Amino acid sequence: MTTSTTSLLQIAVNGAALATAAETLADLVVEQGFGGTKVATAVNGEFVAERLRASTKLMSADRIEILSVRQGG
Numbered sequence: 622m623t624t625s626t627t628s629l630l631q632i633a634v635n636g637a638a639l640a641t642a643a644e645t646l647a648d649l650v651v652e653q654g655f656g657g658t659k660v661a662t663a664v665n666g667e668f669v670a671e672r673l674r675a676s677t678k679l680m681s682a683d684r685i686e687i688l689s690v691r692q693g694g
Contacts, residue, residue: 632683646685647674653687661688 629640634653643649646662646669662669663686669677679685 630679630681630683632679632681632685634685635687641679643679645675646677646679649679649685650674650687655687655689658689662686 629642632639632641632649634649641649641652643652646664650656650660650662662671662674664677664679665684
């Protein structure tokens, strides 16, 4: 029997504490239910373009913002 121990990162997403197994910002966007949705992202207050999310590694204590466009008025 093999036991896998996945280390969870302790981060904040949109101001809320979160434990995640996501390794990259792209993984986190999908994990949070935004896969396929146009969103803006930032890590520790710095904008991260969509094309850079897969190469943006997450670290413990990172502060992530994921913002989506709202429709309506």
